Amino acid sequence: MRRWLVLVSVAAALAGGCSQAQDASSIETTARDFFGAVSDEDGQRACALLSSDARESLETGGDSCDEEITKLRLEGGEAGRPEIWGEQARVRMGSDTVFLTRWASAWRITAAGCERRVGEPYDCEVEG
Template sequence: MVRRILPVLLVLGLAGCAGESARADAAADVATRFLSAAADDPGAACALLAPATAESLDGPCEQALADEDLPAPGAVEAARVYVDQAQVVLDTDTVFLAEFTGGWRVVAAGCTPVPDRPYDCVLEGS
């Protein structure tokens, strides 16, 4: 009996990992699309922001993003998913995202680590 259950558990465990990998890849895709659009197509970038982040901007979203000093997208070094939150580390930036019904949305971008403190972010929601 144990011999029959072990392969099933192994397959289920691997399937769970594959699901998390796909979610991490999706978060990384949104992060890089956001950073690409921020400079060239602020309207598209605004559509990728979490509602609270968009609301926290000073003024209309498109103009506010144009005024921010966000880095160009770099190569993705790591993407980690924690339930409905994600962290995407690029070689130029770190982006934090939240998962909504319609997919991943950017919560904070232009983030750099600060020793023994929270990240310092150019753009973040409240």
């Protein structure tokens, strides 16, 4: 009985590791796709990767998210290793930092173009 419990515990830990690796891959893909869309000036594709709150935060003065996202100076860069806390994640993309949340089966960007400030919250170009 004890041996069975140990095997179940090990199997559960390994399964969690696979899930974490899959999440990390999905997070990196979402962030890369987002910055690729911004670079290509494809506002519609970039906004589709944002959470609804982040999209709405860009829709100011009658302009759509599609128009506003391409006006920002979001550069991205090489993806760092994602940090995952349950349904929340952070990944550094070059000098930018991106925050994501899992929505159903997909990761969506909740904040982008974020710069760390010592002793204060991040300063983000896009946040929802």
